[in-house]
Amino acid sequence: MINRRILIQKYFKEHSIIESNIASFNNFVDKEVHNIIEEIGEVTPTIIPPDIQDFKIKFDKISIDKPQITEADGSKRNVYPSEARLRSLTYAAPIHLNVSAHIDGVQRETFTTPICKLPIMLKSKYCHLSGLNRDDLIKHGEDPEDPGGYFILNGNERVLIMVEDLASNRVFINENKTGPSKYTAKMFSARGSYRIPHVLEQMKDGIIYLSFTRFKRIPVIAVIKALGLTKDQEIMKFISRNKHYDTVFINLYNSMEIKSEDDALDFISKKQKIAQPREVKIERTRENLDKYLLPHLGLTEKSRIHKAYNLCKLVRRLLLVTQEGMSPNDKDHYMNKQLQLSGDLLAELFRMNMRVLVNDILYNFQRLVKRGKFSSVKIIIRDKLLTSRVLSAMATGSWVGGRRGISQNIDRTDYLATLSHLQRVVSLLSVSQENFEARELHPTHWGRLCAVETPEGTSIGLRKNLALLCNISQEEVQEEKIRKVLENAGLTPIK
DSSP states (O other), X not given: OOOHHHHHHHHHHHSOXXXXXXXXXXXXXXXXXXXXXXXXXXXOOSSOOTTOSOEEEEEEEEEEOOOEEEOTTSOEEEOOHHHHHHTTOOOEEEEEEEEEEEETTEEEEEEEEEEEEEEOOTTSTTSXXXXXXXXXXXXXXXXXXXXXXXXXXXXXXXXEOEEEEXXXXXXXXXXXXXXXXXXXXXXXXXXXXXXXXXXXXXOTTSOEEEEETTEEEEEHHHHHHHTTOOOHHHHHHHHHTTOOOHHHHHHHHHTTTOOSHHHHHHHHHHHTTOOSOHHHHXXXXXXXXXXXXXXXXXXXXXXXXXXXXXXXXXXXXXXXXXXXXXOOOOTTSGGGEEEEOHHHHHHHHHHHHHHHHHHHHHHHHHHHHHHTOOOOXXXXXXXXXXXXXXXXXXXXXXXXXXXXXXXXXXXOSSHHHHHHHHTEEEESSOTTSOOHHHHSOOGGGTTTBOSSOOOSSTTTTTEEEBOTTOOOOOOOOOHHHHHHHHHHTTOOOOO
């Protein structure tokens, strides 16, 4: 018989209890930071010097050093966590960005500038303690049993709490006890900084409406036709396949005056009450659909037809519940959840504040141009702006989207309290509301969440802890590999 204690000891010799959080932070620094800079790409000011036709500021490569400190005499040297604690310093590393100015298509200026000091997670890839053995850790004033996984800000040890949320890009159908619609299908479409809620609802007259961002209760057939799928027969085929639902006929009849893509776009623009010439209205509505409708499928013209097919699929899912009695989704099933770890939370924070920095650069540039004093792009980049905003959020716990309590002082009551705090998971649901089902122990929590550790009182079931052997995957989705598997299974790609 295998001794389970030996197996568990062997596991923890090779793996850390907070391995997933460290991997998430490493992924943020190695990949997400670069992706955020690529999303910005280049910036085009609206006000430029009068003798210039075209001016662009391009952001290129980004590099991150290991934590450093600048002393009073201006000298720079490496800093270790023990010194940061004792001297009330922030254990952070400088981020450098390559910036270039292009005037009339010619690169005139290129330089590398610091844009931020990023707090570094202890024991992560960019921490000085990474890879050190027990004796070296003791030499640098560290507890060799300390797992890391937290940050040091002004000498305080802060931990980013994992956030539990509904999975993005997945449809959830709910039965409503009150309101004009009995069933509602909701989906959060996420792409980079976008996370847009989409709502499908069927009214008492049978008409199905779609709502998202600036579009409120637009007939879903009109949206499908605006995306290029204009033939009623094709829409019927994609929604109901071999079955003929009366609801689909009612929706097609309701939108029968829409014959073409332009008619559908004009109809939607009227619903939005856009008071402009027809051509301008159509183009503006088309741009809004590209940008805000199902952004995870793409933001270009090529993705429109795929969005139309996916809308048909969403309508079909809704009809399977309303017409055929299929049970609605179980939102508490852990298949329908996602955990935001330290790397994901920092990516949100960095992305939002990079936008603030870009707007500040544009403001400073245009202010100097108006005064006729512009000389170099280098003088308009304030590196302390991004640093102060990131440090403020991590020091106070106030996060993107008005969330609070994301960053907390680590619990050092004893070793077990510290491990518990590093493994904590919180739900975004309000503690003042009942939410009985969300608080209950679900069978899918087995092996993922601890069935015992949750506080008494209003937070019960909403504040949880990961199981000791739980590991959160960081694998990337390889689209080509999945495509080949599906094609081998007999599915044919939509052209």
